[in-house]
Each structure stands twice: as structure tokens, then as C-alpha cells.
Amino acid sequence: MKSWELLQTQLHRNVGLAAAEISSSFEVLGDKVPQTGQYTTRVRQWNKNGEASRQLDGDDEASRRAYKMAALDLSLATRFADKPEELFQTPDSIVSLGETMEEGRVLSVYQVHARFINGKFPITANIWFDSANGTVAKVEGTAEKINLPGMKTVNFSLVYHTDSEGRCLPAILKVDYTISIFFQSGKITFVQNFHDWVQRQPQ
16 A cells, blocks of 8 residues: 555654653552652663663652552553654554544544554554655554453554654653452553654664
8 A cells, every 4th residue: 555655654764763751641540549640751871772771750759659650551652762663563454444634634544453563462553644745643542462460451542743854753642441450440541742852872
């Protein structure tokens, strides 16, 4: 599909980039009192493969306490921050859902069945992108068969923005899911913003 190839070409312009900073906020709703928090992580060093090592940015008690929840974000933000040129593995199927008008431009909408890069769980996602230049507007989907106790599916949405050089980069990721464990259940939501795109620096 020519338009799909155009999308891949547009994402390929992001090779070598990484988001140096990820700001995260979360909300946990369930049987207990709602829990909220926010924290920011920043790249401190790079390994020989150009992979980032992020650490908590800030030393206040609220950030340290909130950062303990980071393990529940499923590392999706880290994956998009480190490899903005990749979205999914080669899809098992790609179906055109037609076109829609948003913010004054015509967007093609495709539904794909695929897996995350290096991921084992299947996903179904809709992708909105400009068929004229391949610029991605947003992705919304569901991941299934998550290998974590008490969890079945994870919903995610990823909004992109175009920078001054015409590159299409992840901007805001939202992840939410319901987890049931030890006779308790709750909904967990993360909203994560990507900042300060820089060149990866292998050591």
C-alpha cells in the first residue's frame, strides 16, 4: 500500500532520536482511596547500543513516592521515547477504514493487527495519518494477552506532533487498564509526555 509505505518513510526520519525527558502523571481508582501522582525521568547516560538509562529527575519526597508507581506504566512510553522510528512489527493485516477530516486536513484511517516491536502480545490499533505525506496524527489501540497477573487488556493512545523540521514525533501517550488481584480491583491510568528530542549517543 503506497500510503502505508509513506507512513513508514515518515517515521524513518526519526532514526537516531530519543526523548531525553518523559513527564508522567498517574491515577489509580479502585476499592481504596484514589491515588494520584506525577514524576519526571531524564536520560542520564547511554549504553554502547544507544539505549537510554533514565532516572528520576528531582529529589523531592512527592516525586520519589510517585516514582514507585513507574513499574506499572508497562514501559510503553520508554519504548516510544527510545525508538520513535518504530511503531509496530509488520502488521498481520492492514485494513483501510476510509478518510476523515480533522483540524482542517484529510486523514486516512487504517486498522492494523500486529504486535509491538519485540513484544509478544497482539494489538489491534487504528492509525490516523496524512496520506499526502505520511505524517501520523494519532494511534489508538488495545493490547491483549498481557503476561501480568490480574490483567487482560491494555488500552493506549498516542498523539504525535510535527516539529519544525517536519519530523513526526510522539507527544503524549495515555495508557489505561483494569487490574484485579488479591480480591481487589482498580483502574490505572498513565498520561506521559515526551520532551527534548536529542540524538542518541552510544558510548
